Amino acid sequence: MYTDFYNLKEKPFNLTPSPRFLYLGESHKKALNLLTYGVIERKGLILLTGEIGTGKTTMVHALLNNIDKTTRYIHLSNPLLSQKEFIDYLAFSAFKKKVHFKSKADFLFEFEEFLRQCMQDQKNFVLIVDEAHNLSFKLLEEIRLLSNMEFADEKLINIFLVGQPELNKKLGDPRCKSLLQRISSRYHIPPLDxxxxxxxxxxxxxxxxxxxxxxxxxxxxxxxxxxxxxxxxxxxxxxxxxxxxxxxxxxxxxxxxxxxxxxxxxMSLEDSFLESSQKIPEPSEIKKMKPVHTGRYWKWAAALIFIIVIAAVGMSQIRRGILGRLSEFISVGHQVPLDRVPGEQEQLPSDVQTEDRKIEPGDLMQPEGPKEMHGIFQRKDKEFFKSVIAKPGDTVIQLAANVYGRADEKILNLIQKYNPEIKDIDWIDVGQEIIFPPLSLLDQSPTFTVHIASFEPFKYARDLFQELLKEGYEVYIIPVYDTKKGKFFRVTLGNFKNRKEAENFAATILKKGISDYAEAIWLEMR
The missing domain is CATH 1.10.8 (Helicase, Ruva Protein; domain 3)
Structure with missing residues (x-):
């Protein structure tokens, strides 16, 4: 469905294992090498484990696609069988026809002769049991007996047990002690970093x-x-x-x-609507409610809700329209790459508490590095610093936008200088105190930006700001106070040295129809 849209020849993320899409990271290379080594060297019993979805079955298919004609194999993908069904499956897979033996002894005799003939013909034989954590203890004992088959100090059969970590616990049971001692090699596939x-x-x-x-x-x-x-x-x-x-x-x-x-x-499954602690009332306990005549009220309520929804959708469409058209236009010269790791909370916190206080140089952690860098922490500035206590889901970018009204690369670098314990700008600890110095320390001269949209609810301005910021653009939110209109928020783009550059950029936006409004304004530095 989406392949043509993204210029793809086929879907890249099918769940069905395919050798064409084989990816071999370090851990998967080790797993595949272990299985291959087990076949070539006739290592007997090998154990491969991994959590659900780590690629165990993919490694098995990769092995089977790489082995040559000198290796015969049986791949048992569903081990939920009885002992008799297990023997019948082995017999049919090995002899390529339905054979019913009078006893297990008859099967073992014929099967061992078959394996010896394979060895004389210079052929290996491998039994691969996938989902081996589902094996019963009785079948594990049958596998142990098969692993005993040897000839001239060589293993007649290689057995690979592939399953989830629960298999390790099952093999640790006293009933599997003999089988556990026969495992020659084992490997656990970890998740990808x-x-x-x-x-x-x-x-x-x-x-x-x-x-x-x-x-x-x-x-x-x-x-x-x-x-x-x-x-x-x-x-x-x-x-x-x-x-x-x-x-x-x-x-x-x-x-x-x-x-x-x-x-x-x-895709996440939500909890049940009724909690286990809730008591479901009996019919006799339900109080009879007096009928309320709402005929003349519900129409007004419905009309009010309709108006609110239309307004919200309209604002959202304006924001999406601007974002969609900007993504096709804004040049790389006006971009600032700011990647952000997703946290538990995607929105800017509305209840961030900041504290205005004058922070003495001794209160700040001294940075590591050359002494000339220490001067920036010893400056006695007349302006107040701000401190914010990080909450779950907070990021430095979000907090900077809330404190300064905007965030860009220079501001983030300034914050990191005054908070040297922040090694990664994308990660901060819950409860950590973040110092926000005055922007006058940037020593920036007044610059100009292009105003493209205004929103009265902060939410819409914030949503557009976050979208553009994640796209890598230099974007600002500027709070504005008007005696008639009240408080609203401007969203602006770009940082220009003079008004002429900003006006040219605004004119291009209007000419191309990217936005219905674009005006060059002076970006006041706090």
């Missing part, structure tokens, strides 16, 4: 026909996918596939972290 997730997505997009995966997913979107998937390839596929579908439905050529979060929330 962020680099692995990024490479995994890029690899699958490239195989599907994308020229550059970065043209489809923002870096912040990949961070969000890694965050929500926790590095499990199967969940990565689900989130990435649904994000592409959502982007297609919205007409967005590039996936953002907000879209990834929406897909994650849409």
């Amino acid at each position: 962020f680099k692995g997730t990024s490479d995994y997505i890029a690899t699958r997009l490239k195989i599907a026909g994308a020229k550059n995966g970065n043209d489809i997913f923002f870096k912040s979107a990949i961070k969000a996918i890694h965050h929500y998937s926790e590095g499990y390839p199967r969940v990565i596929n689900i989130l990435a596939d649904n994000s592409l579908l959502l982007g297609y439905s919205k007409g967005r050529k590039k996936i953002t972290d907000t879209m990834v979060k929406q897909c994650y929330e849409d």
Whole structure:
């Protein structure tokens, strides 16, 4: 559905394992090498474990696609069998016909002869049991007996047990002590780290026909996918596939972290409406309510709700229209790359408490590095600093926008200088005190910007600000106080050295019909 829209030849994130889309990170290379080594060297019993969706079955399929004709194998993907069904399955798979043996001893005799013939023909034989954590203790004992088959100090059969970590617990049971001692090698596949997730997505997009995966997913979107998937390839596929579908439905050529979060929330199962502690009333306990005549009120209520919804939709469409047209126009020269890791809270906090107080130089943590850098912390400025206590979901970018009314690269660098304990601008600790110095320390001369929209509710200005900021544009929110109109918020773009440059940019916006309004204004520095 979305392949043509993103210029792809096929869907890159199907859940069905495909050797064409094989991605081998460091952990998966180790897993595949272990299985391959087990076949070549006849290592006998090998254990491969991993959480759901880490790529265990994919590694099995990769092995089976790489082995040559000298190796015969049986792949049991559903081990929920009885002992008799297990023996029948092995017999049919090995002898390629239905054979019913009178006893298990007859089967073992014929099967061992078959394995010896394979060895004489210079062929390996491998039994791969997928989902092995579902094996019963009786079947595990049958597998132990099969692993005993040897000839001239060589294993006649290689057995690979592949399953979830629960398999380790089952093998730790005293009933599996003998089987556990026969395991020659084992490996646990961990989830992908962020680099692995990024490479995994890029690899699958490239195989599907994308020229550059970065043209489809923002870096912040990949961070969000890694965050929500926790590095499990199967969940990565689900989130990435649904994000592409959502982007297609919205007409967005590039996936953002907000879209990834929406897909994650849409797929998450919510708790039951009734909590377990709630008591469901008996019919006799339900009070009879007196009928209320609402005929003349509901019409007015419906009309009021309709007006509110229309206004909200209208404001949202204005914001989306501006954003969509700007994404096709704004030049790279007016962009500031600001990636943000998705947190628990995507919106700017409305209840951030700031404290105006004069902070003495001794109150500030001294930075590491050359002594000449210490001077910026020893300056006695007449203006007040602000301090904010970080709450869950806060980021430095969000807090800066709330304190200063805008956020850009220079402001973030200034904040980091006065908060040297912040090593990564995208991550702060809950309860951490963040110092916000006065912007006069930037020593900036007055600049100009282009006013493109105004909103009375802060929410709409904030939403447009966050969208443009995530797209990498230099955007500002400027609060305005008017005696007649009251308080409203301007959204502006760009930072120009003089009014002429700003006016030229505004004229281009109007000429191309990107926005119905664009005016060059002076950007006052606080």
